[in-house]
Amino acid sequence: MxxxxxxxxxxxxxxxxxxxxxxxxxxxxxxxxxxxxxxxxxxxxxxxxxxxxxxxxxxxxxxxxxxxxxxxxxxxxxxxxxxxxxxxxxxxxxxxxxxxxxxxxxxxxxxxxxxxxxxxxxxxxxxxxxxxxxxxxxxxxxxxxxxxxxxxxxxxxxxxxxxxxxxxxxxxxxxxxxxxxxxxxxxxxxESNPLRRIKLLGECLGTLQLHLDGKVASLFVTLDMYERTGSLPEDTEDFVNYARGIKGVEVGIFIRERHEGGVKVSLRSKGRVNVAKVAAQLGGGGHVNAAGCELDSTVEETLNRLISLLEKEVR
Ligand SMILES: [Mn+2]
The missing domain is CATH 3.90.1640.10 (inorganic pyrophosphatase (n-terminal core))
Incomplete structure (x- = not known):
């Protein structure tokens, strides 16, 4: 080929x-x-x-x-x-x-x-x-x-x-x-982070939540946060790894509000959980350990849907 x-x-x-x-x-x-x-x-x-x-x-x-x-x-x-x-x-x-x-x-x-x-x-x-x-x-x-x-x-x-x-x-x-x-x-x-990205990361880390007995962690970024820090969607690259990187966490979730409406979801797993399967159920795709999707819903609705889908997977 x-x-x-x-x-x-x-x-x-x-x-x-x-x-x-x-x-x-x-x-x-x-x-x-x-x-x-x-x-x-x-x-x-x-x-x-x-x-x-x-x-x-x-x-x-x-x-x-x-x-x-x-x-x-x-x-x-x-x-x-x-x-x-x-x-x-x-x-x-x-x-x-x-x-x-x-x-x-x-x-x-x-x-x-x-x-x-x-x-x-x-x-x-x-x-x-x-x-x-x-x-x-x-x-x-x-x-x-x-x-x-x-x-x-x-x-x-x-x-x-x-x-x-x-x-x-x-x-x-x-x-x-x-x-x-x-x-x-x-x-x-x-090692060349724009300062605005680090400021945005600070706000994002403030949204950290643990779910499902600490096996899932979530982070999100809102349009207001971009506004306050003068940052851009591209500055959120790899933020999801801060959620996955916590001891005991098997799946990290990152959700960001999109300027065009709705949200973009990134999912990262440490191995056991197939996040491509979860993303596919929401119209997205990716790899076993790294996947994503886009939804026309709010951060809160999205998080609730993800947690209920992940509930079966992390058990
Ligand atoms: Mn690739």
Whole structure:
């Protein structure tokens, strides 16, 4: 499959790249790796601006932010990365592409591409993109390696999560040999917090609640909190880990109010509980240990629904 996709990308005159709403390091790293590898023939489209912490990656300044999918020009290939479901790319219309190629590692991937390279065993989409770029037989430079390393590094929580395997370290080793700098990436991602984010975290931690005999912990962020701290939704990245990170807690819940209405939910489990299953019951998806969904309800209603669904799972 990797060879087939390498051939499709090699032969395309124009490649348009897409990632999911609220892009993370894996999504941004994967698309920008392809952009840096193939150069001008690649356009990266996003409904959201690139989160500040990923703007050190080469090519991030060239990402085209669209309001409406009609602004996206047709291309030989639409390449969708790190996205299990086309509904996560706002307005996505694959009929504008010769071929829709999907590279992803979500368990809940629907196989919506014409060609799908989906491996839920993989730590990250970037690990899969690395295999595809290697299959072209051409050299991978330090900029490409840095993008790919960023995805592997962030999607494994800094090589901590259960999907961190020997192959993950093998890929990371090779990417470092190709020029990715682990300390530089670590500083950019985890040691360059905007002050507003830390202020928001302070407010968010004040909402901590334990549920179901301390096996579930929840945190939330309201629109008022963004207002008071001058922060943005992207500043909430990884807040959910503070809920999961408490001793005895098996599932962490993070809920944030959305400016467009409703809420976005992130769920993280330490292992035993399959949060992808819970998210799927609410129209979302993800991985066994990390999943999410969006709902048109209040924080309180959402929390109540989640707790009743989780009640059966944590027992
Ligand atoms: Mn990912």
């Amino acid at each position: 990797r060879e087939r996709i390498a051939e499709i990308l090699d032969n395309a005159k124009i490649i348009a790249c897409f990632w999911h709403k609220n892009p993370d390091g894996d999504a941004v790293g994967a698309a920008l790796a392809v952009k840096n590898f193939y150069g001008d023939k690649v356009r990266v489209y996003s409904r959201d601006r690139v989160p500040e912490i990923f703007r050190f990656l080469s090519g991030s300044e060239e990402v085209i932010v669209y309001k409406d999918f009609s602004e996206v020009e047709p291309a030989d290939v639409f390449l969708v990365v790190d996205c299990g479901d086309e509904r996560r790319v706002p307005g996505f219309d694959g009929s504008k592409a010769g071929t829709v190629v999907v590279i992803d590692h979500h368990d809940t991937n629907t196989g919506f591409g014409d060609v799908n390279f989906v491996d839920p065993e993989s730590s990250s989409t970037c690990e899969l993109v690395y295999q595809v770029l290697k299959a072209t037989g051409r050299p991978i430079d330090a900029k490409v390696a840095e993008c790919l390393y960023t995805g592997v590094y962030t999607d494994t929580g800094g090589f901590k999560y259960a999907d961190t395997k020997p192959e993950t370290f093998q890929a990371a080793k090779e990417l470092v040999e190709l020029g990715a700098e682990p300390w530089k990436v670590a500083v950019e991602i985890y």
